[in-house]
Amino acid sequence: MDKVGIVGYNQVKCYSDANYGRYEMIFEAVRGAIDNAGLKKKDITTVISATNDYYDGRTISNCFTVEVGGGYMADESKVEMDGAHAMLYGLMRILSGNHKLAVIWGGSMPSCYPYHSARLYETDPTWERPNAYVNDITSSGFQMRAYMEKYGLSKEDIAKVAVKNKKNAAKNPLALEESQNPNISISDVLEAEIYADPVTELMVAPPCDSVAAVLLAPERQAVKITDKPVWITGVGWNQETYYLGERDLSQSTSMEHAAKAAYDMAGISNPRNDLDVAELFEVCAHEELIFTEALGLVEKGKGPQLNTEINGDFPINPSGGALGGNPPCATGLIRIIEAVKQIRGEAGQYQVGDVKRAVASGQIGMCAQNNILYVLEGEN
Amino acid sequence: MSKQTQRKSMDYVKKEYKRTRTMPANWYLSSYEYKFNITHMQPFLKKLKEKKLVANKCSGCNRVFFPPRLVCGKCLVKPDRWVDIRDTARVATYAIAYLKDENSEVQEKPMVLVHHDGADTSSIAELAPGVDVKDTYISMPIKAHWKDNPEGGLMDIEYYDLMDDDAEDLNESK
Secondary structure (H helix, E strand, C coil): CCCEEEEEEEECCCECCCCCCHHHHHHHHHHHHHHHCCCCHHHCCEEEEECCHHHHCCCCCCHHHCCCCCCCCCEEEEECCCHHHHHHHHHHHHHCCCCCCEEEEEEECHHHCCHHHHHHHHCCCCCCCCCCCCCHHHHHHHHHHHHHHHHCCCHHHHHHHHHHHHHHHHCCCCCCHHHCCCCCCHHHHHHCCEEEECEEHHHECCECEEEEEEEEEEHHHHHHHCCCCEEEEEEEEEECCCCHHHCCCCCCHHHHHHHHHHHHHHCCCCHHHHCCEEECCCCEHHHHHHHHHHCCCCCCCCHHHCCCCCCCCCCECCCCCHHHCECCCCHHHHHHHHHHHHHHCCCHHHCCCCCCEEEEEEEECCCCCEEEEEEEECCC | CCHHHHHHHCCCCHHHCCCCCCCCCCCCHHHCCCCCCCHHHHHHHHHHHCCCEEEEECCCCCCEECCCCCCECCCCECCCEEEEECCEEEEEEEEEEEEECCCCCEEEEEEEEEEECCCCCEEEEEECCCCCHHHCCCCCEEEEEECCCCCCCHHHEEEEEECCCCCCCHHHHC
16 A cells, blocks of 8 residues: 555544534634644645534535535545544545545534434334334443453443543543543442443543544655654454344454454554554443454453553553543544554653554444554654 | 425424524434335244244354344345244343433333344343343343234334243352
8 A cells, every 4th residue: 555644633622512613613623734734725635524414413414514624626525434434535535646635524513412312313213223222322231231241340340441541531631621530430430320231421432522633645745744744554444233133242343353454454463562552432431441352452351451551551542532522423533633643742641652553443333333443653 | 295294394494593503403303214125024024913933044154033134244145044933032231221201200221132042143122111120130031021912013022021040050140
């Protein structure tokens, strides 16, 4: 694969009820990314957005974001999935050789609509919706219970992940303020309001308002634009069956396949040694452990034994992950941005030593049906 | 649908658009009528009237699907063989949801993935209303509770009743 570099990024701070209009927030993210990279509007040749018609409350929701997203007189297209999937589309556009700069942005404003109720409409209308009330949180409950049962783990093991991520989020100025808690304890997480037993409020990634933008460029342009481009050296994506009943919920087979594809592309044989940091999109605290195992960082069932603190054996989600703020359609893109920050040494308080190679993941669907993994590398 | 009702169902009413800061809008997804061709599922629906369950089996990978699937994703073929399965099942995994009923009182409801004996996949269902949710555990034996007069639809199984567990390792699995 030709080298494609991430040359700029920008993220709007996460708010639970932002004092922004929808257009304003997109403009701030995209314009900020262009300004940070020292570029101009006319440099943009293609724009890929990640939005969702239902989350935006209108049909063909990318048609109203043409001006603010930088798509005026450029070609523009939309991915109705996670921002990380929009990045994949942008990567393909750059690799086609016809484009010099791609803007990828994604985000949404869940303060405008009931997010968890909207997710109810994700289940099958014929076979599942009439039978029971299952949305993202209930299905996370299924997954957490299956995972704990299979490997004999306790709720404390899962709560530890939430504690670590909320503490990390306290160091991240862009994380959701309600999620930033440096003094949180395991008992706080377990005693929080129960969403769908065993999942409590503090284990769920809180939906919030934010937009993130990333700039991609082919090698020739990338080295001109910035001194510190971050190269995409591997990408893999995979999806499992739609019906929850057909899957083994205690593991993430799709993430295993995605990771294998991405590692093969990047030439990684021992992920634990070859990688320095991981930014994973976890909808619920236990998913981080399932992904850790799927990525081959630890054996199956040993996820809780790995020290994933910022200065631990293998840092995972030093930015706080999705538990530090989960703007639908942007979270995967934010994970990529945080990985880029780690590689460029721009993460500030939550910087992990010297990072050469990082992975970032995105997901969509119930219980992480569809997973995508990027391997990112700095200039050596 | 007439023009008038369509307008109403999409909640496009001009007088509500007074404010500039926030705009009300509703998507009534309940007005969407999903189409489903039941031809392929006829054996399943007919048997439901007799309070019996059948699942379909993929001739490619021999997996038994309950509820029946139109397509086996693994082999990309239509599962064409029908096999009988029992109406006894086990809890594959479960979560407890808290829902408000008509009187705005919060009710605990165990949502379960039900693994029928003889099937390879699970279906989503609810447990009987009287079940104490603290007693639920994975691999708990349960049994379908049928409606009095089944009509040949998916709603013929109202919920799942508990069965006596005579397994010796009951206390361990709890």
